[in-house]
Amino acid sequence: MSMRISKAVFQRIPKVNESTVSKMLDARLLELNKKIIVLDDDPTGVQTVHGVSVYTDWSMESIEKGFKETNSIFFLLTNSRGFTAEETERAHKEIALNILAAAKKHNQEYMIVSRGDSTLRGHYPLETKVLKDTTEAASASRFDGEVIIPFFKEGGRFTIGNVHYVQDNEELIPAGETEFAKDRTFGYTHSHLGKWAEEKSNGDFKAESAVYISLESLRALDIETIKNQLLSVQDFNKVIVNAVDYVDVKIFSIALIDAIRAGKNFMFRSAAAFTKVIGGIKDKGLLSKEDLIIEESGNGGLIIIGSHVQKTTDQLAELRKAESIKFIEFDCHLVLDPEKFRSEISRVIETCENLLNSGETVAVYTRRERLDLGEERKEEELKLSVKISEAVTSIVKQLKIRPNYLIAKGGITSSDVGTNGLEVKRAVVAGQIQPGIPVWKTGNESKFPGMPYIVFPGNVGSKTSLREVVELLN
Template sequence: ISLADLRALRIDQIKHQLMSVKDFKKVVVNAVDYDDVKVFVIALIEAIQAGQQLMFRSAAALTKVLGGIGDQALLTRDDLIQEESPHGGLIMVGSHVKKTTEQLQALEQNKEMAFIEFNTHLVLKPDAFREEIDRVIQQTETLLAAGQSVAVYTRRERLDLGDDRQEEELKLSVQISDAVTSIVQRLTIRPKYLIAKGGITSSDIGTRGLSVKRATVAGQIKPGIPVWQTGEESKFPFMSYVIFPGNVGSKDTLKEAVDILEG
């Protein structure tokens, strides 16, 4: 059997699988390379044309193949900073995976950056937590207005309440995520650019902190790190918003991305 026949067979199998999905059942697509994605997309289009309705949560590979988008060079500072700003840039670091902490430590080698630790463990003391949020916002705005780029990062030690309190920890983690988002939500100073480090962090900051309804994906600043140009309806229209997943890149990738944006 030829490779073409094998792919045709796979397409029929995948289409059949997709057509059988109902009641919000999940399908996980494990693609090794872009050829796998292309086979899946052909089956996907055939299923949609046959009346199937599906929702997606995906990385960029799916949209790239669906849109027939070719490879392009990584973004440069000229692509990312359209108008020079008197304000500094802002990096929000929420992810607690080991790689993020290593990348934050590498970024700290940049002596021109300011760093603010957000003591998220104060979530256990509501009044003190509100004061801590206010402190972080005030310091961030003062520095940004003075032209200083700032990295705001959550306390690196994980909040551990002990055995059999996982549900309570989860509720507190949601409060912490809301607090990180509120820092961006309440900013009155428009940063030169914004980087959000972490999957949930970048999602919440984009949709709730920046109120983005529609954005243009400009490309990637580094492999696997997309950049949005925010829409006109957002809190800071037409700003470069870097979505930096927690486990992507080497220990120096965050520092390198900031170096590109700082110029």
């Protein structure tokens, strides 16, 4: 039975004085004294921050650079949403050990935030379990609990009564009823976050044992009660945080810092909102064309569309109404025939270069029908999707013409395009071009230094958002 609710529910939640809360949080953040390391399973986790570094690998060199920064927070791009479970485990063991070594060398305490997709997808609980087990085996550190906080306002993701919702116009739909829950690799059935954690952990953690931080406590500014709830957490039990606005995350973070200062240690699985709050990052207005395109190249812009969620397909249909854009369909189903696939990649690159060179803006999109090999071949499907993503990346990698800007649509697509296509080692997040849509300024080491790279999540924005971003930049 559907438990959809009207977004009018927000009107019934008590208001609090946000400036008071912000002042309390600012004071607590000064006492935190921990480097915050965000492991991002695709590049969209920076969709709330600005002036922050993103490192596209987890080498000791990159992690040490992050520790040396004056910023309290930095991101490591893992792209683990595109990994098999085995690859994810291997990567997270390496990450945990490298962070430990860098922290010891720089004599700096740290917090790890595993930034997962806010529609509850990704390798969970594998990633945080591996980070916990590896850290505990190699050091004296112990984790008391894991905080789960998928609230993400810009993407219309809210947690009310311990149930996570996805906003669709005037309605809030339980996440378990959305297309995201039907993900072939990362699917789930429960929208109640305690039950979701129980489902994902195969019953290792029970919904009734989880600690729930209610909106009532948060809005009553009951810091002491929330702190005591956190102090009671042990054995890596789950802490479920309800939130409908940033102020809820701020109030929770005040109590959290109090609990940390009292000796508790937590792992975090969150969407992008918590990283902004705990990183102490202030609001910034949306970016303009003048902010991003410093010198016009005379070439067109390039849009790469890989995501297959319905929202992206709807946004592509809307973009097609823009007469100034040239469209190239990339037949990714040819991946099953290597020779034809190579020929298709060459065709797309050649067409793309000719159009860009003549000042046209080009949208390259993967064929919209999903490649379906059947229920029993999920890992094989994931591997083929990685091959398709590599092919999309190679379009950017082999480009000889510098686009005026580049938009990549979809989490895994934007990760591969950034790291492999553009060869970015470190980027700085300039800010957002629309809510939840971040822009990287590429580093000097990259293929096109200083080019605005718009990381456009597959599941963010309205039907017209992609078209609006392109029209702003053209």
